[in-house]
Amino acid sequence: xxxxxxxxxxxxxxxxxxxxxxxxxxxxxxxxxxxxxxxxxxxxxxxxxxxxxxxxxxxxxxxxxxxxxxxxxxxxxxxxxxxxxxxxxxxxxxxxxxxxxxxxxxxxxxxxxxxxxxxxxxxxxxxxxxxxxxxxxxxxxxxxxxxxxxxxxxxxxxxxxxxxxxxxxxxxxxxxxxxxxxxxxxxxxxxxxxxxxxxxxxxxxxxxxxxxxxxxxxxxxxxxxxxxxxxxxxxxxxxxxxxxxxxxxxxxxxxxxxxxxxxxxxxxxxxxxxxxxxxxxxxxxxxxxxxxxxxxxxxxxxxxxxxxxxxxxxxxxxxxxxxxx
Numbered sequence: 001x002x003x004x005x006x007x008x009x010x011x012x013x014x015x016x017x018x019x020x021x022x023x024x025x026x027x028x029x030x031x032x033x034x035x036x037x038x039x040x041x042x043x044x045x046x047x048x049x050x051x052x053x054x055x056x057x058x059x060x061x062x063x064x065x066x067x068x069x070x071x072x073x074x075x076x077x078x079x080x081x082x083x084x085x086x087x088x089x090x091x092x093x094x095x096x097x098x099x100x101x102x103x104x105x106x107x108x109x110x111x112x113x114x115x116x117x118x119x120x121x122x123x124x125x126x127x128x129x130x131x132x133x134x135x136x137x138x139x140x141x142x143x144x145x146x147x148x149x150x151x152x153x154x155x156x157x158x159x160x161x162x163x164x165x166x167x168x169x170x171x172x173x174x175x176x177x178x179x180x181x182x183x184x185x186x187x188x189x190x191x192x193x194x195x196x197x198x199x200x201x202x203x204x205x206x207x208x209x210x211x212x213x214x215x216x217x218x219x220x221x222x223x224x225x226x227x228x229x230x231x232x233x234x235x236x237x238x239x240x241x242x243x244x245x246x247x248x249x250x251x252x253x254x255x256x257x258x259x260x261x262x263x264x265x266x267x268x269x270x271x272x273x274x275x276x277x278x279x280x281x282x283x284x285x286x287x288x289x290x291x292x293x294x295x296x297x298x299x300x301x302x303x304x305x306x307x308x309x310x311x312x313x314x315x316x317x318x319x320x321x322x323x324x325x
């Protein structure tokens with residue numbers, strides 16, 4: 001017998017949809033079911049993984065019920081291991097700085113059109129919250145929703161970013177950090193983000209450019225600054241720029257050099273620690289050159305009825321150094 005699913009918060013339940021047909025979900029006898037699927041004779045309670053409803057069709061070759069359970073168990077073990085790792089904690093303190101996320105979280109909140117109702121913010125890939133997301137979770141006058149492919153205390157449900165199980169036009173903003181490199185089809189994920197956003201809704205994304213593989217078999221794609229803009233071509237740009245620059249790229253390369261030699265990520269982090277000062281050079285040099293050598297980029301934009309053209313994309317390379325950051 002499947003375990004009972006805790007009931008989702010009211011604001012999540014109101015916009016959650018069946019991953020199979022898009023119908024509204026109902027909570028009955030400790031499980032979420034879809035009445036539309038029930039009427040077609042294919043109703044079943046949606047699976048539960050470590051106390052979180054799995055809102056996925058479960059037929060995806062990469063993301064299935066078994067995969068969700070496997071990832072959730074691995075993430076749980078990883079959280080326990082990392083909490084006890086001195087080298088990891090020291091490395092994070094010295095070298096995992098994100099100088100833009102909190103600033104951009106404040107900017108996103110200031111841009112939200114809340115009207116006479118709470119604004120709904122969706123975090124895609126919130127199993128391990130990134131910098132700045134805590135500000136969104138705690139913001140007054142907002143409803144926060146979070147999901148990931150694995151269970152964690154920070155998510156409401158499990159789902160696939162290629163098929164976000166929320167109603168069309170149901171959220172005011174989407175926050176997605178270090179996720180799009182891990183989905184097989186980033187364009188499809190961004191189209192889903194656009195679908196669930198209300199007209200004029202906001203998206204904030206952080207995605208790597210010059211970084212080595214860091215999630216094994218689930219690491220697929222990198223983007224230049226222009227490539228990132230093209231990915232979000234159906235959004236008007238509010239701001240964009242680099243998160244970390246050439247110094248951080250060099251530090252990553254040193255760490256992965258030692259990782260290759262030793263075969264140990266822990267030893268590689270320790271060996272790279274003396275080079276932590278390299279990141280202080282990230283903000284040096286002309287902006288165009290910094291963008292060409294960046295470790296990662298951010299994009300803040302609004303859902304737009306107009307797409308960027310290919311001609312505009314080519315011009316964007318030279319315009320970017322003068323654009324708003």
